[in-house]
Amino acid sequence: MSTRTNATFPSPIPAARRWLEGVTLPPDCPLINVSQAAPMAAPPAPMIDAMAQALGDTATHVYGPDLGLPALRTEVAKQWSRAYGGHVSADQVAITSGANHAFATAIAALCDLGDEVLLPVPWYFNHKMWLDMAGMRAVPLPCDDAMLPDLAAAQALITPRTKAIVMVSPNNPTGVEYPPSVLGAAYDLAKAHGLTLILDETYRDFRSSDAPPHDLLTRPDWDRTLVQIYSFSKSYRLTGHRVGALVARADLMGSFETFIDSVTICPSQLGQRAALYGLQTMGDWVAEQRRDIQARAKAIRHAMPRIAPMGWRLLGLGAYFAYLEHPFDAPSDVVAKRLAQEVGILALPGTMFTPEGDARGSRHIRIAFANIDAPTIAAMFERIARLDWPLAPQGGAA
Incomplete structure (x- = not known):
């Protein structure tokens, strides 16, 4: 079979x-x-208490908007704008059922059957698995001895079927934080070839520095090139509630919505309320x-x-x-x-x-x-x- x-x-x-x-x-x-x-x-006790209170709201138990709760999308936009020094609007944010779902959603919106996606090796295995199952070709992008993607090699790997370059920073599996210069060069390469840079920042909140991890959201028309993935699961201990986010250009949201509606209909209502509480109160x-x-x-x-x-x-x-x-x-x-x-x-x-x-x-x-x-x-x-x-x-x- x-x-x-x-x-x-x-x-x-x-x-x-x-x-x-x-x-x-x-x-x-x-x-x-x-x-x-x-x-x-x-999750910590205050978040569990907030989730318990949310259980008393009928809206927690029914379908919500495919792209996520408006209040959570707005909060992500506000905090991302502040954290990266750029500008993100709520209509550039989609909430997903975890970061894996965010990746699958992005690939479904950006790629056709048989298209190619550059994936640094060692890769996050669920990225490779989804590309295989979706009928895409994962093109292995070698990393150097410092476990940083070889962007000169990436240039040579781009073909007419290439649609995206994937970066994961901090990296899974290596733990390496890609310097802003590497992420900037990957963005420039993607932009020059009309590709999308899919940047998975699931582990962003565990970086070794308080400085912004990159300047990509400050660049003019960043949303024409960048799709950013985030996970609330690791930062707020919400793995079982499956809540992630996509930050991308507004005209991709319709495609995201189509995919999300056909797979999960909407993200977890309880998980989204917990994520919103976390963003608003749990920075310390x-x-x-x-x-x-x-x-x-x-x-x-x-x-x-x-x-x-x-x-x-x-x-x-x-x-x-x-x-x-x-x-x-x-x-x-x-x-x-x-x-x-x-x-x-x-x-x-x-x-x-x-x-x-x-x-x-x-x-x-x-x-x-x-x-x-x-x-x-x-x-x-x-x-x-x-x-x-x-x-x-x-x-x-x-």
């Missing part, structure tokens, strides 16, 4: 969890789950979460010398992620499965973020550390340091 869902690979998160089926870890080696980049805690709380994530990243960096003599290398660190190069004489999918089954560390291999057969992906492991504290980070690195698995030949590849 040939279907659109068979056109892509199985979802990596459930696939990795299946490694633990039938596995019993010893009591002194409890599972350390660093496979999924989503907060596991509930989000800043506190950001500091906590940065402290965990610092713990990762502090622990790296414990395993560096074995040949481990830290390739990227930021937001929710550490991206590591392993030293073993085996590909990363084998290494990751052994880590889960033998020492209780459930992490994802680089092979889940790269094209099949990609040599670099076979050397990489992603650690999503947002749900483990500093002592658990130290324990994880201690387990890794005790591994006596065969090492790859020096300078060789698994």
Whole structure:
């Protein structure tokens, strides 16, 4: 049977969890789950109280506008204008059922069957999966040793079928924050070729700097080139309520509305009310979460010398992620499965973020550390340091 869902690979998160089926870890080696980049805690009490109050409003339980609550669209426009120093209007904002839905919505509006989209490698796997299922061609865009997209290579990859260039910053899976100069150059390249730059900023609120991440929203006619994606899930612990946003030109909103209406009809009413409450009242709380994530990243960096003599290398660190190069004489999918089954560390291999057969992906492991504290980070690195698995030949590849 040939279907659109068979056109892509199985979802990596459930696939990795299946490694633990039938596995019993010893009591002194409890599972350390660093496979999924989503907060596991509930929203803070004030937000839960606000959501409880919203349950008493009949409007919370019925269909709302396809493009989202007007008050939330207006609040996003206001806060984005302030945060980026540009101008965004409410009619340039659509609310979606999470950031994945935002990406799918953007692709549906921008691309035809068989069109090409440049996707930096390592890529966010759900982007690749959606392009496969939607009948688009994901064109792998290589990254350099600093895990930054090679824009000279991007220039050479553009064809008459190319419709968009995708950037994710802070990046999933590497954690790397793309400098404003890189994002500006990607925007310029897209504009010069009449393409759209799709910029996924799901992890924006966990950046290492308070400065604007780029100046793209200050540029004249920015909306002719840029489509921006945001997620409320990570910043406000609303993953189960599925709320994201698209910022784009107003004349795309009709296409967005058509797609949204046929898939979800509207975003979650309760989730949108929670997102609005968060934007209006929880700025200090989000800043506190950001500091906590940065402290965990610092713990990762502090622990790296414990395993560096074995040949481990830290390739990227930021937001929710550490991206590591392993030293073993085996590909990363084998290494990751052994880590889960033998020492209780459930992490994802680089092979889940790269094209099949990609040599670099076979050397990489992603650690999503947002749900483990500093002592658990130290324990994880201690387990890794005790591994006596065969090492790859020096300078060789698994």
